[in-house]
Each structure stands twice: as C-alpha cells, then as structure tokens.
Amino acid sequence: MRMLQAPPSLYVTSQCSNRDVKFLDGRLLQSSFHESHLSLRIIHQRVCLTRRCLNSVSAKAAASLDADASSMLTREAENDVLNALSQIIDPDFGTDIVSCGFVKDLHVDDASGEVSFRLELTTPACPIKDVFEQKANEVVAALPWVKNVNVTMSAQPAKQIYAAQLPAGLQKISNIIAVSSCKGGVGKSTVAVNLAYTLAGMGARVGIFDADVYGPSLPTMVSPENRLLEMNPEKKTIIPTEYMGVKMVSFGFAGQGRAIMRGPMVSGVINQLLTTTEWGELDYLVIDMPPGTGDIQLTLCQVVPLTAAVIVTTPQKLAFIDVAKGVRMFSKLKVPCVAVVENMCHFDADGKRFYPFGRGSGSQVVEQFGIPHLFDLPIRPTLSASGDSGMPEVVADPQGDVAEIFQNLGVCVVQQCAKIRQQVSTAVMYDKSIKAIKVKVPDSNEEFLLHPATVRRNDRSAQSVDEWTGEQKLQYGDIPEDIEPEEIRPMGNYAVSITWPDGFSQIAPYDQLQSMERLVDVPQPIPA
Numbered sequence: 035m036r037m038l039q040a041p042p043s044l045y046v047t048s049q050c051s052n053r054d055v056k057f058l059d060g061r062l063l064q065s066s067f068h069e070s071h072l073s074l075r076i077i078h079q080r081v082c083l084t085r086r087c088l089n090s091v092s093a094k095a096a097a098s099l100d101a102d103a104s105s106m107l108t109r110e111a112e113n114d115v116l117n118a119l120s121q122i123i124d125p126d127f128g129t130d131i132v133s134c135g136f137v138k139d140l141h142v143d144d145a146s147g148e149v150s151f152r153l154e155l156t157t158p159a160c161p162i163k164d165v166f167e168q169k170a171n172e173v174v175a176a177l178p179w180v181k182n183v184n185v186t187m188s189a190q191p192a193k194q195i196y197a198a199q200l201p202a203g204l205q206k207i208s209n210i211i212a213v214s215s216c217k218g219g220v221g222k223s224t225v226a227v228n229l230a231y232t233l234a235g236m237g238a239r240v241g242i243f244d245a246d247v248y249g250p251s252l253p254t255m256v257s258p259e260n261r262l263l264e265m266n267p268e269k270k271t272i273i274p275t276e277y278m279g280v281k282m283v284s285f286g287f288a289g290q291g292r293a294i295m296r297g298p299m300v301s302g303v304i305n306q307l308l309t310t311t312e313w314g315e316l317d318y319l320v321i322d323m324p325p326g327t328g329d330i331q332l333t334l335c336q337v338v339p340l341t342a343a344v345i346v347t348t349p350q351k352l353a354f355i356d357v358a359k360g361v362r363m364f365s366k367l368k369v370p371c372v373a374v375v376e377n378m379c380h381f382d383a384d385g386k387r388f389y390p391f392g393r394g395s396g397s398q399v400v401e402q403f404g405i406p407h408l409f410d411l412p413i414r415p416t417l418s419a420s421g422d423s424g425m426p427e428v429v430a431d432p433q434g435d436v437a438e439i440f441q442n443l444g445v446c447v448v449q450q451c452a453k454i455r456q457q458v459s460t461a462v463m464y465d466k467s468i469k470a471i472k473v474k475v476p477d478s479n480e481e482f483l484l485h486p487a488t489v490r491r492n493d494r495s496a497q498s499v500d501e502w503t504g505e506q507k508l509q510y511g512d513i514p515e516d517i518e519p520e521e522i523r524p525m526g527n528y529a530v531s532i533t534w535p536d537g538f539s540q541i542a543p544y545d546q547l548q549s550m551e552r553l554v555d556v557p558q559p560i561p562a
Contacts, residue, residue, distance in 0.1 A: 147181030257424030
C-alpha cells in the first residue's frame with residue numbers, strides 16, 4: 035500500500051489523530067502480511083514515531099494535519115474496496131464491474147468499518163443481478179477492517195445511445211427489439227407478447243408496439259381495461275394503453291379495427307403511432323413486425339434504431355424460405371439477429387415426442403446465418419388458448435414449461451442487447467493521447483487506427499462530392515493535418531456521426547471506415 039512505500043517523515047506520520055493511529059496500526063499490520071516485507075519491529079518503530087510526533091505539534095497544526103490524514107486513509111480504504119470489487123467479472127462484457135462503471139456512491143467510514151455503495155447495472159432485468167449483489171457483499175466483507183457492508187442495486191436510466199437524433203417519444207427507450215418472421219401464421223405475435231411480459235417479470239419497464247395495421251393481434255392477445263388510445267391535446271401525442279404494467283399501442287386500439295389502405299398510407303400511420311406516442315422511460319420496446327419485407331418493414335427499420343431482432347419460424351421448409359429473406363433484410367440494415375424461435379416444433383404423447391411438421395428449419399437458420407441462439411416452442415393447447423383469452427401464457431402459468439422457455443429467451447435478449455450497446459458505444463472513439471481514431475466494428479475482433487484527417491477527407495456527402503458528376507469538391511489541402519474531431523456519436527448499428535471543428539457533421543458508415551487507409555505505425559502517446 036502507498037503508506038508503506040512512503041518514508042517515515044514528520045509530514046506523513048504527524049497527520050494522524052488518536053483515532054487514525056488505531057486505524058493506521060491495523061492497516062500497517064494488515065499490509066505487512068499481505069503487501070510488504072517490513073518486519074514487525076520496523077512497523078512498531080513507525081507507529082511509535084507517529085505517537086511522538088503527535089505530542090510535538092501544536093493542537094492547531096495537528097487538527098489541520100488530522101483532516102489530511104483522514105482523507106488519505108479514506109482514499110486508501112476506498113481503493114481497497116474497489117480492488118476487491120474488481121474481482122467480479124461481468125460475463126457479458128468480459129471485464130470487471132469497476133471498469134464497467136457499475137460502482138456508484140461509494141462511502142467508507144474507517145472508524146466503524148462501515149462500507150456502502152450502489153451497483154448501477156445496464157438494465158433492471160439483468161439475469162445475474164442477485165449474483166452480483168451476493169459477490170459484492172462477500173468480497174468487501176472479506177477485507178479485515180470491514181465490519182458491515184451495505185449494497186444497493188439499481189439500473190441506468192432508460193436512454194438511447196443516440197437519443198438526440200430521435201423523435202421525443204423514443205428518446206427514453208433503451209432497447210428496441212423487433213420480433214419478425216416475414217411470414218404470417220407462425221406465431222410471431224405470440225412470441226412478441228410473451229417475450230414482453232417475460233422481460234417485465236424480470237423487472238424491466240416494457241412496451242409493445244403492434245406494427246401490423248392490416249391485421250392487428252394485440253387487442254385479442256391482451257385485455258386492457260381501456261381499449262382505446264387517448265390523445266394528449268396539448269402535446270398532440272398518443273397516450274398508450276396499459277395492461278399488467280406493460281404499455282402498448284396498436285392500430286386495433288385506435289377504434290378503426292383493421293385498415294383498408296395502400297402501402298404508403300400504412301407506412302405513415304405506423305410512423306405516427308410509433309413516434310408520437312408518449313412511451314416514457316422504457317428498458318425494452320418490443321415491436322411485433324408485420325409479415326413481409328416491403329415498405330412497411332423498411333420504414334420501421336429506418337425510423338427507429340432497432341437494437342436487435344428475434345426471428346420466429348416453424349419447422350416447414352416453406353417457412354425457412356421466407357424467414358431467410360427477413361434475416362437478409364436485417365443484415366443489410368445492420369440489425370443483429372440475436373435468437374431464433376422455432377414454434378410448433380413437437381408434442382409429447384404416450385411417453386414419446388412427435389414432430390408433425392418435420393425438423394430442422396430453426397437449426398438451418400442458425401447454421402446458415404450464424405445466429406447464436408435457438409429456442410424450441412412445443413405445440414401446446416394452453417399456449418394457443420392463452421392468446422385467444424387475452425392472458426399471455428407466461429402470466430397465466432409462470433411456472434410452466436413454456437414460461438421457462440420464454441425466461442431463457444428473455445435472458446438471452448437482455449444479455450445480447452447489453453453486449454450490442456456496449457459494442458456500439460465503444461466502436462469508434464478518438465484517442466487524444468495518440469491523436470488517432472480507434473475503430474472496432476461490432477461483431478469483429480479487428481481493431482485499427484485511422485488518422486482524423488483521412489476520415490474527414492473521405493467524406494462522401496453532397497458537401498464533399500458532387501452528386502451528379504461524382505467530382506470531388508473537397509480537396510486534399512482543404513483539411514489540415516492536425517484536425518481533431520469534437521464529438522463522435524453512434525448512428526444505429528451501422529455508422530457514427532462525427533462533428534468537426536468547422537461545424538460539419540459527417541456520417542461515417544462502418545463499412546467505409548474499414549476501407550480507409552489505416553495507421554500502421556502507432557503514434558506515441560502525447561504526455562498530458
């Protein structure tokens with residue numbers, strides 16, 4: 035520890051009051067066993083010197099030095115706590131909870147041995163929050179001078195990484211999950227509703243958006259007391275209805291039933307319903323996507339920054355063909371597909387398992403497109419009946435087999451969304467010490483450096499390149515070599531927005547950054 039490394043000068047040792055001498059005695063003895071090779075005789079000499087020095091200074095000087103000593107000892111104690119907590123590794127991020135920034139409001143009382151702090155996780159639905167709390171108590175309580183530990187758990191406020199670029203209604207939604215199949219009748223709405231209520235049961239704030247205007251399913255699958263959407267006349271916004279703690283919006287709650295209108299009008303209706311709703315703070319908004327890969331689906335993917343997608347299919351080959359189109363659409367739009375749910379897989383009878391629709395569609399999607407997780411849903415009359423009764427299966431039978439499958443799906447979604455947000459928020463960063471832009475594209479192990487001037491000169495917007503002729507308007511000499519970005523912000527899962535000193539905001543897609551000339555010789559860090 036730092037106190038053992040410092041020389042036994044009057045400045046260091048005379049800063050201790052009688053209370054601090056007792057604490058220092060214990061800390062020196064503790065450190066001698068664990069962190070130094072000092073003999074007990076040397077430790078005893080230093081403590082005696084401390085006491086002699088206390089008697090030799092004036093009361094006023096001692097009081098002043100006492101405050102400095104207490105502050106130093108408190109910092110040392112806080113370091114002990116943080117070092118202990120750094121043993122706890124977040125399995126999703128692969129780093130310790132201190133480096134993740136989870137430890138907040140740390141308070142240490144040296145005299146009483148009291149330690150309190152707050153662990154602020156990325157989501158209230160974190161599946162291992164109880165494990166974090168238990169381990170945090172254990173590792174801090176193991177410190178010899180700690181007598182009592184008080185750990186409180188919390189979650190980060192709901193907010194999009196790129197909130198400033200979104201409509202007001204979507205700015206406080208942390209994650210937007212698309213549940214898609216690109217084929218009707220495979221149980222997509224059943225999965226969307228039960229996933230939403232599973233996440234709510236895990237402690238998250240959740241909303242559901244039924245994006246199928248032609249055939250909305252939500253009014254049948256849930257039974258809210260208020261079955262009509264209301265308007266806020268002052269703000270001209272939509273107030274969502276609510277059922278069992280989950281907010282929801284559907285065209286079926288607009289008093290219009292099913293829509294009979296052309297595609298462009300439907301896209302406008304979906305845009306209005308989604309972006310003008312007062313969703314408030316949500317950890318997850320689950321979007322029940324309509325079938326297909328046309329204008330409506332593209333509008334949804336472009337209007338809102340989808341965090342991830344869950345793909346729903348059935349065992350038939352025909353279902354796989356349509357689902358493959360949807361997966362390719364999400365791939366082009368840089369929306370990661372995190373799980374495949376294969377519905378109506380099998381049923382059990384007479385001690386045997388039967389597969390009436392064949393096997394392999396879900397596995398084929400996983401293998402062909404590299405989607406990491408597959409979940410099989412059985413054929414269950416209760417699952418179908420719950421959808422018709424207005425009570426989701428995970429609410430009607432929370433201890434059943436189906437609820438367990440959705441619980442595993444919910445854990446998967448929570449973990450994958452946390453990883454994606456972490457990857458996106460750190461994908462492109464400016465390192466001022468080496469005056470270079472660091473790039474690590476999500477789902478890639480490659481990390482490389484770019485010169486800021488190179489990035490600025492490669493802008494392909496209309497301000498830099500003539501849209502009609504392709505002529506380069508931005509010349510090489512127009513950009514100084516020492517230019518530095520002022521701000522770098524994520525733009526969905528596909529690009530970043532870079533603000534430069536001249537006020538220009540450049541959109542730089544990951545694909546374009548990967549194709550630029552890279553820095554081979556890593557610059558030496560510039561001393562602060």
